[in-house]
Amino acid sequence: MTEVVGRFAPSPSGRMHLGNVFAALLAWLSVRSRGGAMILRIEDLDPDRCRQEYIETLRDDLQWLGLTWDTEQTPQSLRSPAYAAAFDRLQAQGLLYPCYCSRTELHAASAPHASDGRVIYAGTCRNLTPAARAAKTKAPAWRLRVPDEIWAVEDGLQGRYEENLARDCGDFIVRRADGVYAYQLAVVVDDAAGGVTEVVRGMDLLSSTPRQCYLYHLLGKTPPAFFHVPLLLAPDGRRLSKRERDLDLGALRAAHRPEALLGRLAFWAGLLERPEAVSAAELAADFSWTRVRREPVVVY
Ligand code: GLU
Numbered sequence: 001m002t003e004v005v006g007r008f009a010p011s012p013s014g015r016m017h018l019g020n021v022f023a024a025l026l027a028w029l030s031v032r033s034r035g036g037a038m039i040l041r042i043e044d045l046d047p048d049r050c051r052q053e054y055i056e057t058l059r060d061d062l063q064w065l066g067l068t069w070d071t072e073q074t075p076q077s078l079r080s081p082a083y084a085a086a087f088d089r090l091q092a093q094g095l096l097y098p099c100y101c102s103r104t105e106l107h108a109a110s111a112p113h114a115s116d117g118r119v120i121y122a123g124t125c126r127n128l129t130p131a132a133r134a135a136k137t138k139a140p141a142w143r144l145r146v147p148d149e150i151w152a153v154e155d156g157l158q159g160r161y162e163e164n165l166a167r168d169c170g171d172f173i174v175r176r177a178d179g180v181y182a183y184q185l186a187v188v189v190d191d192a193a194g195g196v197t198e199v200v201r202g203m204d205l206l207s208s209t210p211r212q213c214y215l216y217h218l219l220g221k222t223p224p225a226f227f228h229v230p231l232l233l234a235p236d237g238r239r240l241s242k243r244e245r246d247l248d249l250g251a252l253r254a255a256h257r258p259e260a261l262l263g264r265l266a267f268w269a270g271l272l273e274r275p276e277a278v279s280a281a282e283l284a285a286d287f288s289w290t291r292v293r294r295e296p297v298v299v300y
Helices: 018-032 052-065 080-092 103-109 130-134 165-169 183-193 203-218 249-255 258-269 280-285
Strands: 005-008 037-040 096-099 141-144 150-155 159-164 172-175 198-202 225-229
Touching: 005 018, 005 198, 018 037, 018 052, 018 198, 018 225, 018 258, 018 280, 052 249, 052 258, 080 096, 080 172, 080 183, 150 203, 150 225, 159 165, 159 203, 165 203, 172 183, 183 203, 198 203, 203 225, 258 280
Parallel strands: 005 037, 198 225
Antiparallel strands: 096 141, 141 172, 150 159
């Protein structure tokens, strides 16, 4: 039997909030309940959004919760050569093209937004002639040409989710104009390199998964199993974000014991009848995905 390998992949763009911890707990339970290994990977890809000071706090917050890991992967900010190799492989397949569109042009020319607010690229730079490309003076972003094909994921919690990549997604960016590789490419390269067998993360990333499955295919790798867990929502229906300071781990650690927080999260997940204090190890003893709820959770 292949070993189960899961991962935490936090972005150090703020303190972890309750929604991040909810996904981290379920990722940990899924792996540990089957004796698998956990990887920690710091997703500090975007230098504009990530701060060094949050990295130590992320590790400390996970440890405080008892959400342990076995190995730490190289942080994404140091992995450019691996992403460049994947980029070259896509380039060699003739699937990449430079895109010179500005933000304003993208909004003006794009097709109706996808249901999740994504802008579907209109293809403005898809077929530029070599002469038109040579005339451009600014550094381009690089897009992946997607096929008019359905790519589906059998999500372990949410069931089947599919997109026609051309219609529902459009050609997407794999490297930004400033040279930073896109999350979609980096996450696939890193999960494949880490031998990750299952990805457990928030529902907001379900719509990225067909794109990622397509990248796995193009890079000749096997995709992991996916479990997209419900988002935590404020009573007005907004999803909790790192802006909700009262629900970040700084405020929560000052007011609660880790077992009390874990008990509340496990109750929201559907794993406990009541929000009673419990350790992560106790929850792992009888964890099963069949008991985890699929719908968003309104908290407070
Ligand atoms: N780094 C992403 C986040 O913190 C998670 C990416 C993933 O799990 O694929 O939202």
